Amino acid sequence: MIHSPYIRGNASVQRVMGKVLLALLPGIALYAWKVGAGILVNLALATVVALAAEAAVLKLRRRPLMPTLGDLSAVVTAWLMVLCFPPIAPWWMTVMGTLIAIVAVKHLYGGLGQNPFNPAMVAYCVMIVAYPSLMSQWPAAGELSFSAQLDLILGGVRDIDAVTGATVLDTLRTGLRAADATVAEVMQREAFGLLGGRGWEWLGLGYLAGGLWLLQQRVITWHMPVAFLGALALVAAAFWAHEPTRFADPLFHVVSGGALLAAFFIVTDPVSGATTPRGKLIFAAGVAVIAYLIRSFGAFPDGIAFGVLLMNMCVPLIDMKTQPPVFGHKKGGPR
Amino acid sequence: MIAKLFGFHGGIKPDTHKDESAREPIRRAPLPARLIVPLRHNTRAIARCIVEPGQKVLKGQRIGEAEGVLGTAVHAPTSGTVVEVTHHVMPHPSGLPTGCVVIEPDGEDRWGERVPLDPATCSTRQTVLGHLRDMGIVGMGGAAFPSHIKVGTEKRAGTLILNGAECEPWITSDDRLMRERAPAILRGAEILRELVGATRILVGIEDNKPEAIAAMREAASALDPAPEIVPVPTLYPAGGERQLIRVLTGIEVPHGKLATEFGVQCFNVGTAEAVHRAFDLGEPLIARVVTLTGNVERPGNWEVLIGTPVEDLLPLVDPRPGTDRYLLGGPMMGFAMPDLSVPVVKGTNCIIAASPELFPPPPPEQPCIRCGACAEACPADLQPFELYWFSRARNFGKAQEYHLFDCIECGCCAYVCPSNIPLVDYYRFAKSEIWAREREQNAADQARERFEFRNYRIEREKAEKAARLAAKAAETKAKLAEGAAAPKADDDPKKALVAAALARAQAQKAAVEPKNTDNLPPAVQAEIAEIEQRRKQATGQTDDAPAADGTAATGDEARKARIAVALERAAGRRGEREQEEP
Numbered sequence: 001m002i003h004s005p006y007i008r009g010n011a012s013v014q015r016v017m018g019k020v021l022l023a024l025l026p027g028i029a030l031y032a033w034k035v036g037a038g039i040l041v042n043l044a045l046a047t048v049v050a051l052a053a054e055a056a057v058l059k060l061r062r063r064p065l066m067p068t069l070g071d072l073s074a075v076v077t078a079w080l081m082v083l084c085f086p087p088i089a090p091w092w093m094t095v096m097g098t099l100i101a102i103v104a105v106k107h108l109y110g111g112l113g114q115n116p117f118n119p120a121m122v123a124y125c126v127m128i129v130a131y132p133s134l135m136s137q138w139p140a141a142g143e144l145s146f147s148a149q150l151d152l153i154l155g156g157v158r159d160i161d162a163v164t165g166a167t168v169l170d171t172l173r174t175g176l177r178a179a180d181a182t183v184a185e186v187m188q189r190e191a192f193g194l195l196g197g198r199g200w201e202w203l204g205l206g207y208l209a210g211g212l213w214l215l216q217q218r219v220i221t222w223h224m225p226v227a228f229l230g231a232l233a234l235v236a237a238a239f240w241a242h243e244p245t246r247f248a249d250p251l252f253h254v255v256s257g258g259a260l261l262a263a264f265f266i267v268t269d270p271v272s273g274a275t276t277p278r279g280k281l282i283f284a285a286g287v288a289v290i291a292y293l294i295r296s297f298g299a300f301p302d303g304i305a306f307g308v309l310l311m312n313m314c315v316p317l318i319d320m321k322t323q324p325p326v327f328g329h330k331k332g333g334p335r
Numbered sequence: 336m337i338a339k340l341f342g343f344h345g346g347i348k349p350d351t352h353k354d355e356s357a358r359e360p361i362r363r364a365p366l367p368a369r370l371i372v373p374l375r376h377n378t379r380a381i382a383r384c385i386v387e388p389g390q391k392v393l394k395g396q397r398i399g400e401a402e403g404v405l406g407t408a409v410h411a412p413t414s415g416t417v418v419e420v421t422h423h424v425m426p427h428p429s430g431l432p433t434g435c436v437v438i439e440p441d442g443e444d445r446w447g448e449r450v451p452l453d454p455a456t457c458s459t460r461q462t463v464l465g466h467l468r469d470m471g472i473v474g475m476g477g478a479a480f481p482s483h484i485k486v487g488t489e490k491r492a493g494t495l496i497l498n499g500a501e502c503e504p505w506i507t508s509d510d511r512l513m514r515e516r517a518p519a520i521l522r523g524a525e526i527l528r529e530l531v532g533a534t535r536i537l538v539g540i541e542d543n544k545p546e547a548i549a550a551m552r553e554a555a556s557a558l559d560p561a562p563e564i565v566p567v568p569t570l571y572p573a574g575g576e577r578q579l580i581r582v583l584t585g586i587e588v589p590h591g592k593l594a595t596e597f598g599v600q601c602f603n604v605g606t607a608e609a610v611h612r613a614f615d616l617g618e619p620l621i622a623r624v625v626t627l628t629g630n631v632e633r634p635g636n637w638e639v640l641i642g643t644p645v646e647d648l649l650p651l652v653d654p655r656p657g658t659d660r661y662l663l664g665g666p667m668m669g670f671a672m673p674d675l676s677v678p679v680v681k682g683t684n685c686i687i688a689a690s691p692e693l694f695p696p697p698p699p700e701q702p703c704i705r706c707g708a709c710a711e712a713c714p715a716d717l718q719p720f721e722l723y724w725f726s727r728a729r730n731f732g733k734a735q736e737y738h739l740f741d742c743i744e745c746g747c748c749a750y751v752c753p754s755n756i757p758l759v760d761y762y763r764f765a766k767s768e769i770w771a772r773e774r775e776q777n778a779a780d781q782a783r784e785r786f787e788f789r790n791y792r793i794e795r796e797k798a799e800k801a802a803r804l805a806a807k808a809a810e811t812k813a814k815l816a817e818g819a820a821a822p823k824a825d826d827d828p829k830k831a832l833v834a835a836a837l838a839r840a841q842a843q844k845a846a847v848e849p850k851n852t853d854n855l856p857p858a859v860q861a862e863i864a865e866i867e868q869r870r871k872q873a874t875g876q877t878d879d880a881p882a883a884d885g886t887a888a889t890g891d892e893a894r895k896a897r898i899a900v901a902l903e904r905a906a907g908r909r910g911e912r913e914q915e916e917p
Contacts, residue, residue, distance in 0.1 A: 004744075007350075008697055009347065013701050013754055323737065326738045327587055327714070328592070330587065
C-alpha cells in the first residue's frame with residue numbers, strides 16, 4: 001500500500017547526476033581546446049569501464065542493473081577521476097583507477113550512498129602513491145598534438161621531457177627547494193602563465209561557470225565552495241604575508257591545481273561529505289587547509305585528494321556535533 | 336498592523352489544483368439513506384451513547400454524552416430513527432471500527448430545541464466551556480481536537496490566529512467557506528477571542544486565494560477592532576498550525592508544547608464558523624464543508640452532514656473511469672480510504688478521487704545519497720535523511736535523539752527526495768515501534784507492580800492473621816485468668832476454647848452457608864440438618880449445665896466442626912485465587 005505523500009516532485013538521482021555532468025562540460029571543453037583532446041579519450045574510456053564494472057558488480061551482487069546503472073553516478077565518479085589525472089595518463093592507469101573507484105571504494109562498501117570515502121579521490125591517491133612519476137607528467141598546454149597524446153595514452157614510449165613536465169604547483173615546490181630561488185623567480189619560468197599554469201588557468205573558468213550553474217540549480221549549496229576557496233585563500237594569505245618570497249600568493253593557490261574543480265565538484269560529493277550547514281563549512285575548510293599544507297610542505301604536487309580522504313574520516317563526528325537546532329528548540333528563540 | 340511576516344525553513348510548492356473545485360459555490364448534499372454517526376472524534380475519547388435503537392431523534396438532539404477530559408458531545412445530524420448502535424469502519428488509515436449510532440433520516444429534517452448562549456452573559460467560564468463541549472465543537476482542520484480544551488487553558492493568549500491558509504493541494508473547503516461565510520467566521524472568531532482573552536485577531540490566508548482574502552477583508556472592516564487579514568506566501572505547509580504561528584508572529588512553538596504557553600492560540604476558520612453557530616444559533620456541530628475533487632466530472636464543495644457515508648457523496652461528482660482509490664484529506668498528508676462506506680467525520684475536509692494519471696505510483700526506491708534536499712525542505716528544521724538511516728537501522732534511540740517526534744509528517748522530504756524514498760513511512764514505522772515498545776514497557780511495569788503488590792498483600796495478610804491469633808490467644812488467656820479469679824464450673828479453660836472454636840465455625844459457616852447448601856442432594860441436606868441439630872444440643876448443654884460425661888461428647892463434635900471449618904476455609908481461598916487470576 002502506498003502512503004502519503006501521493007505526489008512527488010520531479011527530482012531523481014539521475015537528474016542530479018546528469019546536472020553535475022552537464023556542469024562539467026564547460027571545463028572539459030576548455031580542457032580539450034587549451035590542453036588537447038587527449039582528455040576526451042580518457043574520459044570516454046573511463047565512462048565505458050565504469051559502467052561495465054558497475055554492471056559486473058551488480059551481477060555479482062545479484063542486484064538488478066536498472067535503475068542503478070542508469071543513475072549516472074558511476075559516470076560522475078569516472079569523469080571526476082579522469083579530470084584529476086594527467087590527460088596523457090596511459091590507458092591502463094585510467095582503467096585501474098576506475099576499477100578501484102567503482103569496485104573497491106563504491107560497491108565493496110555497499111554501492112551508491114554507502115561509501116564513506118570519495119571514490120574518485122581514493123583512486124587518485126592510490127595511483128599517485130603507486131605511480132608517482134606517471135601521475136606527475138603533465139603536458140604543457142597546447143604543446144602536444146592529439147596524435148601524440150593518443151600515442152602516449154595508448155602506451156607510447158615516454159621520452160617526452162621536452163613537452164611534458166610537472167604541474168606549476170610541483171614546479172614551484174621543487175623549484176623553491178632545489179634552488180635558492182624566490183617565488184617570483186620561479187614564476188618567471190615558462191610553465192607559468194598569467195594566473196597559474198600557462199594555458200591551464202583557463203580550465204578554472206570553465207569549472208567556475210559550471211559550479212555557479214550547479215548552485216543556481218540548487219544541486220549544491222554555497223557552503224562547501226565558499227568555505228573551501230575561502231579557507232584556501234586565507235591560509236595562503238597568512239603564509240604569503242608572513243614570507244612572500246617563500247610562499248605563493250592566495251590567488252595563485254585558488255586558481256592552480258584542481259582547486260576550482262574541487263571546490264564545486266569534489267568536496268561537494270554528498271555521499272562522503274558532511275551534510276549539516278555548519279558541518280559543510282568545517283569539512284570544506286578542513287580539506288582546504290590540509291590541501292594547502294601538503295602543497296606547500298608535503299611530498300605530493302597537490303593535496304586536495306588527501307585532504308578529502310582525511311576529512312571523509314571526520315564526517316560522522318562533524319555531522320554529529322553540528323546538528324542544527326530544530327523548530328522550536330532554537331537558542332535565542334522564545335524560551 | 337503586522338509589520339512583517341516571518342518565514343519558516345523549507346517548504347515546497349506542489350501544483351495546487353485548487354481551481355477545479357473552487358469555482359462553484361458550496362452546495363448542500365442530499366440526505367443519505369442512513370447516517371453513521373461515530374461516537375468517537377479523537378483517539379482518546381469516545382462519547383457515551385444515550386439513545387437506543389428504535390428511538391426517534393430530532394435534528395441537533397444529543398445522542399452521545401461527552402465523557403472524559405477530551406470528550407465532546409455527539410448529535411443527530413438530522414431527524415429520524417436510531418436503527419442501530421454498532422461498530423463501523425472509520426475514515427482512519429487503520430481501518431479499525433469504532434462505535435457508531437446509525438440513524439435513518441425521516442426526511443423532515445426537523446430541528447429539536449436550539450438554545451443559543453451569549454458568552455457575555457455567562458457567569459462562569461465553565462458554562463461557556465461546557466457549551467462548547469456539549470455542542471460537539473472540535474478542530475475542523477483535520478485533527479478534531481476538542482476546542483473547549485484549547486480554550487480552557489489557564490494561560491491567556493494575547494493573539495488569536497485563524498487558520499485559513501489551506502496549504503494542501505486540491506482542498507478548497509476553507510477557501511469557499513471564507514468567500515461565502517466570512518461574517519460568520521469572524522463572529523465565531525470574536526467569541527473565541529473573548530474566550531482566550533486575546534487582544535487581536537490575525538487571519539492567515541495563503542495568497543493564492545484572493546477572493547477569500549477580499550471577502551474576509553470586507554467582513555473584517557465592519558468590525559471594531561477589525562481582525563487583521565494577512566495574506567501569507569503560498570508555500571506548503573504554511574497551514575500547519577506551528578508554521579502559521581511562526582509566519583504570522585515569529586514565535587516557534589516546540590513539539591509537545593501548547594501554543595497558549597507562548598501567548599498565541601490558533602483555530603481553523605471552519606471551527607470559528609462552528610463556534611458562531613453553537614453560540615448564536617444554538618446549533619451543534621452536525622455538518623461541515625467537504626471538497627469533492629480529483630478524477631471527477633463535477634468537482635466542488637458540499638455541505639455534508641456528519642455521518643454521511645462517502646459512497647453516498649460520490650454520485651454528486653461522478654468519478655471518471657480510471658479512478659482506482661479515494662484519498663481522504665490532501666495528497667500530502669491524507670490517506671487512502673479503507674472502505675467507501677466510511678462516514679464523513681468532523682475532521683473530513685476533502686475527498687479526492689485518485690487515478691494513476693493524477694497520482695502516479697512512485698518510481699522504485701533508490702539508495703539515499705545524502706544530498707540533503709530533504710533537510711532543505713523540512714519545515715521542522717530536521718535532518719530527515721539521518722532519521723531515515725536511524726529508522727531503517729531500527730536505531731530508535733538515536734532517531735529520538737535526532738528529534739523524530741518533532742516531525743509533523745508533512746511529507747515535504749519525501750516530495751523532494753531524488754531517490755524516491757518514502758521517508759514519512761519510515762518515520763511512521765519508527766514512531767509506532769517506539770510507541771509499541773513504550774506500551775510493552777508500561778505493561779511490564781504494571782505486571783511487575785501487580786506482582787509485587789500481590790506478594791506484599793500475602794505477607795500482610797499473613798502478618799494480620801498472626802496478629803489476630805495472638806490477640807485472640809491473649810484474650811482467651813485473660814478470660815482464663817478471670818475464670819481462675821472467680822472459679823465456676825462452666826469456665827473450664829478447655830471448654831472455653833471449644834466454645835470459641837465452635838462460635839468461629841458457626842460464623843464462618845453462616846458466611847458461606849447459602850453457597851454451600853444451595854445445590855446439595857437431599858441426603859446431604861438431611862445430614863447437615865442432623866449435625867446442626869446435634870451441635871445445637873451440644874452447645875445448649877455446654878451453655879446450661881455441662882456434665883463431666885458431656886465434655887467428651889462435645890470434644891468429638893468440636894473436632895468435626897474444626898475439620899469442616901478448615902475445609903471451607905481452603906475452598907474459600909481457592910475461590911479467591913481463581914477470581915484473582917482470570
